[in-house]
Amino acid sequence: MKISVYRYNPDTDQKPRMQDYEVRPFQGMMLRDALLEIKKQDESFAFRHSCGEGVCGSDGVNANGKNCLACVTPITELSQPIVVRPFPGRPVIRDLVVDMTQFYEHYRAVKPYLVRTDPLPEQEILQSPEDRDKLDGLYECILCGCCSTACPSFWWNPEKFHGPAALLQAWRFLADTRDQATEERLDALEGPYKLFRCHTIMNCVEVCPKGLNPTRAIGLIKDLMLEKGF
Amino acid sequence: MSIPSRHFDALIIGAGGAGLNAALQLASADVRVAVVSKVFPTRSHTVAAQGGVNAALANVLPDNWHWHMFDTVKGSDYLGDQDAIEFMCREAIPTVYELEHAGVPFSRLDNGKIYQRAFGGQSQDFGGDQAARTCAAADRTGHAILHTLYQQNIRARTHFFDEFFALDLVRDKDGVISGALVLEIETGEPLLIEAKATLLATGGCGQVFRTTSNAHINTGDGCAMALRAGIPLMDMEFYQFHPTGIAGKGMLITEGVRGEGGFLVNKDGERFMERYAPRAKDLASRDVVSRSIVTEVKEGRGAGENGDYILLKLDHLGAEVIDKRLPGIRESSRIFAGADPIREPIPVFPTAHYAMGGIPTDRFGRVVVPVGSGSEQVVAGLYAAGECACASVHGANRLGGNSLLDILVFGRLAGKDIIDFVRENPYQRSVDPASLDEAMSRLTRWDQKGGGVPAHQLRADFRKCMEDHAGVFRTEEVMAEGYQRLCELRDQFKDARLTDHSKVFNTARIEALELQNLIDVGLSIAVSALHRKESRGAHSRPDYPNRDDVHWMKHSLYYREADRMDYKPVRTKPLTVESFPPKERVY
Ligand SMILES: Cc1cc2nc3c(=O)[nH]c(=O)nc-3n(C[C@H](O)[C@H](O)[C@H](O)COP(=O)(O)OP(=O)(O)OC[C@H]3O[C@@H](n4cnc5c(N)ncnc54)[C@H](O)[C@@H]3O)c2cc1C
Ligand code: SF4
Ligand code: SF4
Ligand code: FES
DSSP states (O other), X not given: XXXXXXXXXXXXXXXXXXXXXXXXXXXTOBHHHHHHHHHHHOTTOOOOOOSSSSSSOOOEEEETTEEEEGGGOBGGGSOSSEEEEOOTTSOEEETTXXXXXXXXXXXXXXXXXXXXXXXXOSSOXXXXXXXXXXXXXXXXXXXXXXXXXXXXXXXXXXXXXXXXXXXXXXXXXXXOTTOOOHHHHHHHHOSTTTTTTOOOOOHHHHHOTTOOOHHHHHHHHHHHHHHTTO | OOOOEEEEEEEEEOOSHHXXXXXXXXXXXXXXXXXXXXXXXXXXXXXXXXXXXXXXXOSSSOOOHHHHHHHHHXXXXXXXXXXXXXXXXXXXXXXXXXXXXXXXXXOBXXXXXXXXXXXXXXXXXXXXXXXXOEEXXXXXHHHHHHHHHHHHHHHTTOEEEXXXXXXEEEEBTTSOEEEEEEEETTTTXXXXXXXEEEEEOOOOOGGGSSSBSSOTTOSOHHHXXXXXXXXXXXXXXXXXXXXXEETTTOOBOOTHHHHTTOEEEOTTOOOTHXXXXXXXXXXXXXXXXXXXXXXXXXXXXXXXXXXXXXEEEOGGGOHHHHHHHOHHHHHHIIIIIOOOTTTSOEEEEEEEEEESOBEEBOTTSEEEEEETTTEEEXXXXXXXXXXXXXXXXXXXXXXXXXXXHHHHHHXXXXXXXXXXXXXXXXXXXXXXXXXXXXXXXXXXXXXXXXXXXXXXXXXXXXXXXXXXXXXXXXXXXXXXXXXXXXXXXXXXXXXXXXXXXXXXXXXXXXXXXXXXXXXXXXXXXXXXXXXXXXXXXXXXXXXXXXOOHHHHOEEEEEETGXXXXXXEEOOOOOSSSOOXXXXXXXX
């Protein structure tokens, strides 16, 4: 089986190139297994990975034009020859490794932490199962970046538009009945860019390896803004 | 060559649950704290913990910390230190509430309290009926906790050094630890981080075995750094094999599956755990279940074409329970085993999972070493917490749900103790250049060119050898042969070479640096195991099938120099309650 991967090492290469490798497939092989096989043949090939089971969010890549997590993408789902590139729109550090600094900055910018102003109870803050259900589909985000780096609005306004991953987390805290900073959160999202650059193109939903739906979350933030008279 | 340096009050190596909970205490107290992690913090392996964290909240069934303490002492096969265990079980309750206040999205009961499930080895009333003590966020508890802790550290403005690899600890002229030399992975440049106190929170070392539930990054780096600093590792022979890894792959299927009512069957469809543990059955302690599975397979009752695995059945729970309580398991099983547990059982086999042993500490996370006969001394300014540490709460076998608890409780306590330490020791010690040179040589050694053993080949050989010779059942013969072979591989290390000498994001170099750590830690496991001539908890020797409290109720200490062993007594006296005397362990 032939795999063509993007190669670029700033220490040695003037410009990026594609390099082909021959990999022997096996039953149940994931794309990460194939990349590991390439690394065995050529130790200079670099990519991030760790857990191997789709929970750490390290190994987002672009395979045959679509962002995915290599460790949970069976090679049988990819048509050959498989072409693997780094995430689009991000500066490449080396081979498949991209610089995700800006992605993390947007995440931090939405203040992704629970804010409580009331005095804390001695035991847990109570929350009904129905209220807790509202966090399903939100808290599971693994910050892999597949969504934001597939979002055209994020490519065009990477400084100003928060992107789907960060906005999903903004909604995760707005949706949490325990959080007490709704007004501040909405205030911070006002203006033409941070939130409103989303044109519901839905690329984010299509690629999320966890089956999450940032577009829906963005819509819900917009609804809440209307409701609160922003 | 001059190496740039940064200064902090406290340096934390590791951004898993232990490191981040310590950092949160420090940053919230306005102590200048740096957290170094070789991966972005939320990629740390705490993210993979599924089932939950134990605390006697009594939200579902009656419970109290004293019962939790009894179960933990018994689960440890009486090798755990009872003062540390009492402390952890008491602290569990406020620790979980604090996490909830910080935002962890725990699953909920109808009355709005935190959902708790049954896990193995849990009982009410000192060995009575099954308890439900494991607080869960569906089957993604580790993810929920790790992300929440990272988020709260963002709020507290902790300094993060993401994708920096710690090479080694450095010392001042008097030999006092005064920080660490780290490598920025992106640029390949070294950086000296000087600090008044250093906390090792580098997590597990499952990668010493070939088949493991642990991530690629779990290479025991902190343990190896401690060994190289002359500190012994404690109880390393006690390595837990989790009963239910996906067969042939090693990914974990949480004990929570059995806690929710799933059970194991052999090829004849027999619920074989009823034979091995008539009372607790599938929720017997992990060491017991793992051995039972291996025995079933060895005796020809394994399922599948080659009869080399066992089946975990949960379809009878129904789609609704599975989707609500075990959604991540369903996903993993479909992807990696090709089995949808709503309809078919999951093929499972034990997988290398958790190090009970580690860097010896007291219950404040301070590293302690023996001095003379029986007494111990604190290593000034050096702390350890999390899976790399051994406060000795797990003894010979850890209970499910007690590790997240351990990392959170002792991470928090280490953080608090460091606050006091840096206030009492306000001046930075200057690093001894010789110590820095030594740390640098670990890195520059890989610049050597020419033929030799490829580093990745050596890594693979070593892991295979560990799996074959230090696994679930250990005999003198198998282990002695294994030790010899491991020593040969250790000797080959000096001839290990890289072909890629570039600087920017050189992952081959990082893996080679990890290889050295794997070798040191792997040998600590193999040597400690070879010496312990009894069966206790996870350490199971067919040639010495019984526990021997007269000769072996003591902690092992392994030193890297000459593979030397030493021992120290178990602390059987709790803080306030009566001690639990050793009894035969039946489930
Ligand atoms: C699949 C799985 C499921 C589990 N489920 C449960 C459960 O349900 N309940 C339970 O109680 N326990 C569970 N455990 C055990 C528990 O999750 C771990 O023991 C625990 O999370 C370890 O946390 P830690 O903070 O010590 O280390 P980790 O979370 O592993 O973090 C280690 C950190 O150290 C850093 N690091 C390591 N080496 C270096 C270096 N050289 N330089 C810089 N940084 C370095 C890493 O980057 C990382 O940030 C599970 C374990 C596994 C593998
Ligand atoms: S729906 Fe919005 S956030 Fe998602 S890809 Fe489209 S523009 Fe981006
Ligand atoms: S929303 Fe999905 S794709 Fe986006 S970062 Fe989170 S897990 Fe990844
Ligand atoms: S390696 Fe962790 S998500 Fe793929």
